[in-house]
Amino acid sequence: MAGFGAATQVRATGDGGFDAELDPLWTVGGKPNGGYLLAILARAAIGSAATHPDPLSASAVYLSPPDPGPAAVTVEVLRTGRSATQVRARLTQKDRTCVEALFTLGTLAAAAAPRWVDAAPPPVPAADTLSRTPAQAPGTGLRIDMLDQFEQRIDWQGVGDPPGELRGWLRLPDAPWDPVSLLFAADAFPPATFTLGSNGWTPTLELTVYVRALPAPGPLRVRQRARLLTDTFVDQVCEIWDADGRVVAQATQLAAYRMPPA
Amino acid sequence: MAGFGAATQVRATGDGGFDAELDPLWTVGGKPNGGYLLAILARAAIGSAATHPDPLSASAVYLSPPDPGPAAVTVEVLRTGRSATQVRARLTQKDRTCVEALFTLGTLAAAAAPRWVDAAPPPVPAADTLSRTPAQAPGTGLRIDMLDQFEQRIDWQGVGDPPGELRGWLRLPDAPWDPVSLLFAADAFPPATFTLGSNGWTPTLELTVYVRALPAPGPLRVRQRARLLTDTFVDQVCEIWDADGRVVAQATQLAAYRMPPA
Structure with a gap:
């Protein structure tokens, strides 16, 4: 594996x-990405249970962002059952509980x-017609190092139709x-909130x-949608289809919403 | 309180x-309802933390259904923070971990x-024009005792438009x-799956x-939607609006899907 x-x-x-060794390459602003940390917890859960190889559901609370290392x-x-095993996992760093x-x-x-499926996958222009998101977004001070590790291609032309939604593609190179x-x-x-003119920081809870x-x-194929943005919190729904157009993952997250400095 | x-x-x-004392009245087929159990866990979490009074997010895995008692x-x-406290809670019965x-x-x-909000609340006929769901559904052997404890009114005329969706009202009497x-x-x-001609049992994972x-x-005002039903699992999204039409709760659940006996 690489x-x-x-x-x-x-x-x-x-x-x-x-x-585990938290990789400095899979970070946003120097901190490991939340989904990356969830994957590490999943590997430990699977290794510990040794009964079922795949995560069917994963629910995490984010307590304190760890550093690389x-x-x-x-x-x-x-619980170990015939068709499912349920596991609790905790990531700590220097005795601090992080996730x-x-x-x-x-x-x-x-x-x-x-x-039954509620809807067909949303139309997204072919991946090779969309530009790859750079790790250093122009005009921001934020460096998203993990974007050098995989291809994120977003349909920027489609933003605003409907509002609050981002669509695009993800590809692992190797x-x-x-x-x-x-x-x-x-x-x-990225948080779909910034399609709404809201550039606040959205740490996942x-x-x-x-x-x-x-x-x-x-x-x-990925669709990320904001549903309700208040002054303090936002929820987002992420739906993922494979290359055959089948639903393979569904996610929801609640994040704090912090206004950017004026 | 009553x-x-x-x-x-x-x-x-x-x-x-x-x-806690699991009440035989808040049951489905004799077993305490999953949301009822989540509320009990929340009361313990709030009582233990004593810092913040309201659940913002709650994520549960259901391991083994407890009995009333x-x-x-x-x-x-x-973690105890200024704006949020995060808590883990476990419900056991006779040394068996249940939730x-x-x-x-x-x-x-x-x-x-x-x-920002993605959509207006869905139209639902006035509650007093919809019949209250009885605890003993005609034609089924299942007794849903909790339906005597609150009013569930479902827009049966609206079922099928769109498919996979149930809309209606909930009211606590007291x-x-x-x-x-x-x-x-x-x-x-109820599980929205049965609007799809799928009457299987759907135990929440x-x-x-x-x-x-x-x-x-x-x-x-409640909307319950199935998104993807496979031979073995179904996810459902539940959205809840208050009487003023504001979003007050959003939920997602993954349930096993078991075909009814032929």
């Missing part, structure tokens, strides 16, 4: 815990024709998407991701 | 834990004009809605609720 796989590896420490993950298996998450693990199949990297994909788009199927090889 | 308030009380046991709740405060949840607690204000009872409301509608504002007095 790239995302190597950057999210965990090593069992023998006492039921895991060590060593971190520890502790895991508690809550805690609850997982339902199971065994996913490739996406098949659903019994590996196909899998259920664990889908947890990362669910938090890899809670992120829930459902992984619905093994993705087909190829890029992911 | 009704829902009394049925969700918790008592501190002095060792940092809480006792005594239960215990253990709570761990993960575990992560909470973000804060202080909610009454719903105000948002900076108390206004509050942030904790909104956690219950987010799981108080994961439920996440965001409470966005203090609700105005009056009934809640």
Whole structure:
């Protein structure tokens, strides 16, 4: 494994815990991305349970942003069942609890024709017609180092139709998407709030991701939508389709909304 | 307090834990409803943290359904901050772990004009023109005792437009809605899957609720939507508006889908 796989590896420490190394490359403004941290927790949960290989649901609360460098993950298996295993996992750094998450693990199949789906995937221009988002966005002081590690291509022409929504593609350069990297994909788009003229900082408080199927090889189609922006909080819904147009992941997050300095 | 308030009380046991009494009236087929259990966990979380009075986010995994009767709740405060406190809570019965949840607690204000909202509340016929759902649904063997404890009124004429969606009202007979009872409301509608001709059992694996504002007095307007139903799982989105038409809660749940016996 290389790239995302190597950057999210965990090593069992023998006492039921895991060590991880938070990679400085998978960061936003120098801090590890929330979906990246959720993927690390998932690897520890899967390694600890050893019964079911895939995350079906992952729900995390973000307590304190860790820095790149060593971190520890502790895991508690809550229930082992025939079709699902449920696990609690906690990421700490220097005895500070940074993220805690609850997982339902199971065994996913490739996406098949659903019994029912509410909507077709949204139209997005072909990935090669959209420019890749740079790590250093023009006109901002923020450096998003992780954007050098994968391709994020956003349909900027489509912004505003409808308002509050971003659509585009995600591609890992060196590996196909899998259920664990889908947890990362669910938090890899910019906040949709800035399509609303709201450039505030949106630190995630809670992120829930459902992984619905093994993705087909190829890029992911992503739609990120804001639903309600108040003076203090915003929720966003992220929906992800594989290259065959099947729903493979669905996420929701609640973030604090902080106005930018005037 | 009476009704829902009394049925969700918790008592501190002095060792940092809480006792609860799971009420046989707030059940579906004899088992306590999942949103009802989440409300009990929230009361313990709020009681333990004593810093912030309202749940902003609640994410639960359902491990094993408890029976009516005594239960215990253990709570761990993960982080206490100025604007939010984050807490882990676990409900056990006879040493069996039944539900575990992560909470973000804060202080909610009454719903105000948002900076941005994606859509107006859906039209629903006036509550007094819709019949109240009975506890014993005609033609089914299932008894939903909790439906005697609150008013659920569903727009049956509107089912099918669009497919996969249920709309209606919820009212508590003896108390206004509050942030904790909104956690219950987010799981108080029938599965939208049965509008799709799918009558399978849908036990919840994961439920996440965001409470966005203090609700105005009056009934809640509810929309429950299925998004993707496969042979084995379904996700549902529940959106809740107060009597003034403001978004007050948003929920998503992942449930197993089990075909009914042929």
